[in-house]
Amino acid sequence: MKILKLLAGVLGFAALVGSAHAHLTAYGWKDNGNGTVTMFGQHWHGDQTTAYSENGGLHIGAVGSDPSTWLTFQWTGVMNNVGGDYTGMNAMVSSGTLTGYQIDAGNFTNSPYENDWFYTDPFVIGNGTWGFFTGPNCCVDTMTGTSMFTLTGIVSVDPGTGPGTVPEPASLALLGLGLAGAAVARRRKKQA
Numbered sequence: 001m002k003i004l005k006l007l008a009g010v011l012g013f014a015a016l017v018g019s020a021h022a023h024l025t026a027y028g029w030k031d032n033g034n035g036t037v038t039m040f041g042q043h044w045h046g047d048q049t050t051a052y053s054e055n056g057g058l059h060i061g062a063v064g065s066d067p068s069t070w071l072t073f074q075w076t077g078v079m080n081n082v083g084g085d086y087t088g089m090n091a092m093v094s095s096g097t098l099t100g101y102q103i104d105a106g107n108f109t110n111s112p113y114e115n116d117w118f119y120t121d122p123f124v125i126g127n128g129t130w131g132f133f134t135g136p137n138c139c140v141d142t143m144t145g146t147s148m149f150t151l152t153g154i155v156s157v158d159p160g161t162g163p164g165t166v167p168e169p170a171s172l173a174l175l176g177l178g179l180a181g182a183a184v185a186r187r188r189k190k191q192a
Contacts, residue, residue, distance in 0.1 A: 023142040024134060025108045026089065028101040028117070029125075031154045036122035036166055039073065040098065042083055044114035045140045051075035051118045055135030055142065058120060060163045063131045063148050070131065071163050075118035075141065084115030099153040106144030125162035127154045 028040035039058060053075050061070030082097070083089045092098045108114075118141065133146040 023107040023139075023144070024104055025114045026083075026101055026103045027132060027149055028083070028089065028092065028098040029151055029154070030097070031099045031156050032122050033156050034122075035124060035156050037099075037125050037151075037154055037157065038119055038122050039125075040079070040101075040117045040119045041075065041134070041141055042089075042101075042114060042117050043140060044111070044116060046116070047080040048078040048116055048118070051078050053118075053134070053141050054137045054139055057134070058141075059133045059135075060125065061131050063129055065131070067131065067133050067146055070133070071165070073120040073123055073163075076121050077119050079117040079119060081115050083117065084112040085110045088112055088115060100151065102149045104143055104147060107142075121166075123162070123166055124157060124164040125151065125154070126157040127151050127159040130163065 024041045024043050026042040028042065030038045030040070032038060039060075041058065051074075057072045057074040059067060059070040059072050061067060083092050083101075089098070089101045093100060129148050129150045131146055132143070132149045134141045134143045136142055136145075
């Protein structure tokens with residue numbers, strides 16, 4: 001019986017330690033130089049081969065607004081074994097891998113082993129203070145709660161812009177046709 005209790009205690013401790021390190025510990029961002037930004041979420045969950053979310057993705061919106069109305073961006077890729085602690089993340093900024101980063105104070109431990117990242121597809125967001133939240137569900141991308149993160153260093157997007165998705169090329173073409181049609185109609189009205 002003592003062996004079973006000891007085994008249960010060890011397994012419980014291992015589960016606690018494992019889940020404590022499975023959360024998002026920091027966010028990073030990369031200005032792609034073309035009017036889009038890629039967001040990164042640092043975590044420790046072992047090397048990953050594909051991105052996934054137990055919380056539906058990264059939710060971003062205006063601080064003070066209802067988080068249920070925030071836009072959601074899915075994790076679409078992984079980058080393993082880089083960053084982790086302040087030294088590693090500063091090296092990522094110096095090398096141009098990230099434009100900047102900010103920690104989630106409730107989860108960050110400044111460990112070089114928490115060095116795996118998920119990232120999003122590029123989207124539009126500018127410098128400013130934004131509300132970020134993934135959710136409380138289980139393991140890989142859990143946050144301690146809705147947090148304010150201040151994005152800086154983004155130069156290809158106007159400050160305060162977004163968050164928003166990047167229009168599809170077909171949508172851009174339709175927008176261009178619509179603007180051209182409006183210009184023709186305006187010209188005809190002036191001529192009449």
